[in-house]
Amino acid sequence: MTARELWAGNIAIAEGALAAGVDFYAGYPITPSSEIMEHLARALPKRGGVFFQAEDEIAAIFSLIGASWAGARAMTATSGPGFSLMQEGLGIAIMTETPLVVVDVMRLGPGTGQASRAGQGDLMQARWGRHGDQHLVVLAPATAQDCFDLTVLAVNTAEKLRVPVVILSDELIAHTWEPVKLKEQEERWERPRPRSQEPPFGADHPARIPPMPPLGKGFDVSVTGSTHDAWGVRATSDPKIHRQLVERLGQKILAHRVEFTVYEAHGVEEAEVGIVAFGSAARSALAAQHLLAQQGIRAGVVVLKTLWPLPEEPMEELARRVQALLVPELNLGQLRLDVERLAAGRCPVIGLSKVGGGLPIYPSEIAAKVQEVVR
Amino acid sequence: MSHPLHRYLRSEVLPTPFCPGCGNGLVAGAFLRAVAKAGHADLRNFAFVSGIGCASWIPSPCFRGDTLHVAHGRALPTALGIKLYRPDLQVVVIGGDGDIAGIGGNHLLHAARRNADLLVIMVNNLVYAMTGGQVGPTTPAGLPTTTTPYGNPERPMDTAAVVAAAGANYVARWSVAHLRELERSLAKGLSKRGFRFIEVLSQCPARVGGKLKMEPARFLRWWKEQGTTSAPTTPDQFFLGELADRDEPGFVEALRARKVSA
Numbered sequence: 001m002t003a004r005e006l007w008a009g010n011i012a013i014a015e016g017a018l019a020a021g022v023d024f025y026a027g028y029p030i031t032p033s034s035e036i037m038e039h040l041a042r043a044l045p046k047r048g049g050v051f052f053q054a055e056d057e058i059a060a061i062f063s064l065i066g067a068s069w070a071g072a073r074a075m076t077a078t079s080g081p082g083f084s085l086m087q088e089g090l091g092i093a094i095m096t097e098t099p100l101v102v103v104d105v106m107r108l109g110p111g112t113g114q115a116s117r118a119g120q121g122d123l124m125q126a127r128w129g130r131h132g133d134q135h136l137v138v139l140a141p142a143t144a145q146d147c148f149d150l151t152v153l154a155v156n157t158a159e160k161l162r163v164p165v166v167i168l169s170d171e172l173i174a175h176t177w178e179p180v181k182l183k184e185q186e187e188r189w190e191r192p193r194p195r196s197q198e199p200p201f202g203a204d205h206p207a208r209i210p211p212m213p214p215l216g217k218g219f220d221v222s223v224t225g226s227t228h229d230a231w232g233v234r235a236t237s238d239p240k241i242h243r244q245l246v247e248r249l250g251q252k253i254l255a256h257r258v259e260f261t262v263y264e265a266h267g268v269e270e271a272e273v274g275i276v277a278f279g280s281a282a283r284s285a286l287a288a289q290h291l292l293a294q295q296g297i298r299a300g301v302v303v304l305k306t307l308w309p310l311p312e313e314p315m316e317e318l319a320r321r322v323q324a325l326l327v328p329e330l331n332l333g334q335l336r337l338d339v340e341r342l343a344a345g346r347c348p349v350i351g352l353s354k355v356g357g358g359l360p361i362y363p364s365e366i367a368a369k370v371q372e373v374v375r
Numbered sequence: 376m377s378h379p380l381h382r383y384l385r386s387e388v389l390p391t392p393f394c395p396g397c398g399n400g401l402v403a404g405a406f407l408r409a410v411a412k413a414g415h416a417d418l419r420n421f422a423f424v425s426g427i428g429c430a431s432w433i434p435s436p437c438f439r440g441d442t443l444h445v446a447h448g449r450a451l452p453t454a455l456g457i458k459l460y461r462p463d464l465q466v467v468v469i470g471g472d473g474d475i476a477g478i479g480g481n482h483l484l485h486a487a488r489r490n491a492d493l494l495v496i497m498v499n500n501l502v503y504a505m506t507g508g509q510v511g512p513t514t515p516a517g518l519p520t521t522t523t524p525y526g527n528p529e530r531p532m533d534t535a536a537v538v539a540a541a542g543a544n545y546v547a548r549w550s551v552a553h554l555r556e557l558e559r560s561l562a563k564g565l566s567k568r569g570f571r572f573i574e575v576l577s578q579c580p581a582r583v584g585g586k587l588k589m590e591p592a593r594f595l596r597w598w599k600e601q602g603t604t605s606a607p608t609t610p611d612q613f614f615l616g617e618l619a620d621r622d623e624p625g626f627v628e629a630l631r632a633r634k635v636s637a
Binding site for chain 1: 419446485
């Protein structure tokens with residue numbers, strides 16, 4: 001039996017977290033993400049989970065790191081300015097292989113920007129916001145259903161791969177109410193646990209995730225955000241240990257990418273023009289596809305729900321088939337750079353950027369741009 | 376026969392990385408003696424968290440137990456995350472003045488206000504020592520450092536007094552020249568609930584000693600001569616002893632005490 005609920009995106013994320021077994025949430029209030037926090041402030045204590053409002057976003061993410069090592073499935077949610085503060089903790093979480101989930105409900109920046117208005121300007125920050133060579137996983141919902149499903153996937157991926165996962169939502173998705181279908185039981189992936197004294201930070205194969213010993217069980221685990229060997233002992237000048245570590249931290253994600261790669265391809269087979277989008281812009285792209293069909297223009301749409309590492313094949317495939325690729329996004333052209341790279345000169349790549357006031361990209365705007373290109 | 380405290384140390388990482396004459400070994404010794412007297416055969420019931428700085432290297436990697444070594448200033452929120460999820464563990468933060476009172480100052484204030492169930496040992500060596508001896512929030516006014524070559528124009532923070540005012544259950548200050556008193560305060564800190572903060576004045580022969588032309592032994596005499604357990608009567612004196620000793624419910628108990636309605 002499946003149930004249906006009517007939820008806004010932010011509520012669907014909070015419910016997704018509960019369904020995924022999140023039992024520790026810490027955060028700091030910020031528009032337009034606060035509904036996630038308020039929902040979990042009510043729900044978590046009833047289930048024996050921990051809810052904690054921190055003094056700032058830095059404290060929030062570091063309390064997640066502590067709780068995660070203590071055994072929690074841990075999550076926080078924020079928006080642009082708070083996400084900037086959390087970059088420090090994300091870097092430490094990547095280096096210490098600590099599972100946790102950070103939701104960034106995007107608003108307009110830079111600075112404090114337009115606080116309650118939608119934007120998609122944090123794409124590059126989500127990928128590269130920390131100093132140093134590093135990788136994590138970025139997922140992006142386009143609907144309330146995605147908000148629920150991708151939160152479950154984010155928690156599972158974080159746990160299984162021992163990596164922080166970022167969910168990039170935006171204000172339009174956060175506050176749009178839609179039906180969400182629920183399964184009776186969500187799949188649960190667990191972090192690897194050591195059977196005996198096994199190295200918690202080393203693996204003989206890139207796909208192997210080292211086991212994560214829980215605190216307080218006599219493992220005497222040494223965790224450090226500095227470069228360390230397989231046993232967590234600092235090695236702050238050894239060139240070989242550093243290279244092996246940072247390469248393995250990226251390789252382990254790539255080795256498992258098929259498990260968290262989500263995208264939709266609509267009408268790609270017969271397409272004469274392609275549209276690539278994520279988040280709220282993808283909703284408009286799908287509506288534009290219908291408008292264009294009425295005018296006899298066959299548009300193929302790729303909706304990206306995994307934004308990092310990027311699913312490259314569907315965009316390469318689309319670039320081979322079409323006259324041109326259009327990339328509508330609520331920023332000044334961040335995803336477009338990737339699409340240009342993947343199109344590799346096979347077809348022109350045209351950006352459609354819109355920022356300010358939280359206005360969505362309207363389907364008619366996308367359709368008009370496509371018509372311009374096709375003619 | 377091995378040293379009675381060796382069972383608490385990772386012998387494979389010894390000797391410690393500390394400079395000759397550093398006070399960190401004295402702080403570690405006082406803490407581990409308090410642990411031994413409290414009857415812990417090992418450190419299994421503890422979780423140690425530290426940030427960045429010389430004192431952060433006392434637990435990580437020297438202690439044979441679970442140790443988390445995180446970013447500069449962020450030991451306190453990391454420790455609180457552990458404590459809230461595993462209230463059965465004795466969670467201890469050890470760090471320096473720059474780490475805990477400087478960059479981590481906001482976390483310190485709010486941990487004390489919440490009466491977070493943590494034991495925090497702040498080793499105050501008066502400067503940012505690991506980075507070369509720059510001025511810090513605890514540096515005495517007038518002291519020349521590498522970033523105050525003409526003397527420190529700022530006034531130092533009395534961190535222990537601030538923490539006591541913010542609501543911590545237990546606050547004490549000693550120096551590494553007062554090891555018996557320090558050990559007694561650490562034992563008391565281990566036995567109490569809520570936020571427990573112990574500041575330890577300690578010498579940095581490498582970064583401060585050189586500037587002041589002071590040998591480590593001269594520092595110990597300075598702590599003995601200028602430290603007073605009664606109210607200071609001159610500006611050069613500083614108070615040593617307990618600044619707060621309360622027994623109010625800690626944050627963990629406060630969370631549990633709430634009625635959670637269905």
